Amino acid sequence: MTVAGEDTARRELLRYVERFALVLREAGMAPMPARVLAYALADDADRYTAADLAEGLQVSPAAISGAVRQLVQWGLLAREREPGTRSDLYVLDDQDLWSRFIGAELSTLDRFIETVAAGIDVVGLDRPGGRRLAETRNFLAFLREQLADAVRRWPAERDRRATDR
Amino acid sequence: MTVAGEDTARRELLRYVERFALVLREAGMAPMPARVLAYALADDADRYTAADLAEGLQVSPAAISGAVRQLVQWGLLAREREPGTRSDLYVLDDQDLWSRFIGAELSTLDRFIETVAAGIDVVGLDRPGGRRLAETRNFLAFLREQLADAVRRWPAERDRRATDR
DNA sequence: CAGAACCTTCACATATTTGTGAAGTGTGTT
DNA sequence: AACACACTTCACAAATATGTGAAGGTTCTG
Structure with missing residues (x-):
């Protein structure tokens, strides 16, 4: 060249x-x-x-x-x-790069969840706003679990996909 | 008051x-x-x-x-x-709000994946950078699957959690 | 121990983003 | 038809973010 x-x-x-x-x-x-x-x-x-x-x-x-x-x-x-x-x-670190990336996102998500939870105290569960915040917190907590799970499974999944073809 | x-x-x-x-x-x-x-x-x-x-x-x-x-x-x-x-x-729409939110994130993720895939063409799979990009694309694709799956499962999961307690 | 190489910090000019007030547009009311 | 109300668009001033050059540390070399 x-x-x-x-x-x-x-x-x-x-x-x-x-x-x-x-x-x-x-x-x-x-x-x-x-x-x-x-x-x-x-x-x-x-x-x-x-x-x-x-x-x-x-x-x-x-x-x-x-x-x-x-x-x-x-x-x-x-x-x-x-x-x-x-x-x-x-x-x-190309092995762990994206796991780390999502790991960082998980921290962000944790702050998010904390902040929403704090709002429930501010507004109160007896009001519509408070109930919406509670629902939000529940969803975010679920999402966090799922994300953490996915990251945990990725190394095995990658190997599986590599050997499959 | x-x-x-x-x-x-x-x-x-x-x-x-x-x-x-x-x-x-x-x-x-x-x-x-x-x-x-x-x-x-x-x-x-x-x-x-x-x-x-x-x-x-x-x-x-x-x-x-x-x-x-x-x-x-x-x-x-x-x-x-x-x-x-x-x-x-x-x-x-408090029922679907956060599913929608993640749905929007999925679109972002799609653009992300497309852009990374385009990079593989630019750099070439024969070079280290290209291989890193390919690995990145694979991870993001996996993540996308998992996220979509989590969002799909949330309504049932929410009901399950609500009745459990 | 002086010098050089490398990295960081700082002050600053530039670029970008943000939200406002004012003018403009459309729609329904009288 | 004229008006009033609700929303949008636009130009602009203020705030914020960005990246540079210069000065300052720190660590290795001779």
Whole structure:
């Protein structure tokens, strides 16, 4: 492949990264974390330095700094440090990545459920609003169970699907 | 209860609505739709005119207009019109509300899955990034199945839980 | 121990989002 | 037909979020 071809593929990758990031943003993620996650997923390396990410995405190191902090906190990236080197390495744990992602969503869901439960106390179960909130809490609790269950079953399910074909 | 007591309860309700709306916003909802949904859920009426919502939330009718449009589009509010009256009524369908909510999430998830699948074509299955995207698509597809299943089972599950106690 | 490389923090300019008031549109009433 | 009411659309001001460059730490190298 020529150098020009490499550049074209690169530009195409970046265009795709923006597209992917847009979907993540619509799901509530901030722009820069979305870009970094999309880029780290779609590009070929399985570990990136902050400089890799900054250069690859054509953004400043400062922007990377904030983005990876979020992603690490959510468990989507792991920060590693090779002994005898000066740069952090950000690693995509592709085995557990999406289980972690949903794990983070479960925490959000927990806050959600707590907040709804608090509302039941504020409004009171004797009023229509309170009964609606109670129903909401029950549904969300059920959903949480089901989600947690699905995440738990995924590794086995993946293996099953892989051997099936 | 005195008039002053009513006012206090009202203020407390509004404070709670803001708190609830904040959680919805963190989940990606815009502020005004979040407030309207929280208010409609927690207050006692089961149908509201736009004027009710504007006055109840202390915001302009213009803000309500945009918010209810979103909520109606997502299926969280139904717009009704009593014959012989000039105002639209917004109704919370509390039976199906959260099934609808998740239904909307499923659409988001579908776009997500499509976008990831498109990325596999861009990157190619012969590269690590492509394989990660494929794995992502598989997980999301599985998750989608499980979510749809959970939503489908909720009505029966709710009845079962209600009769159990 | 000085220097360099890397990352983070901070202040700021820019872009985006938000909600308002005012004007506009449509519908039913008198 | 004219009016009144309810809702929507639009332009704008304020608030918020975003990403950059520069300055500041920290950790490894020579």
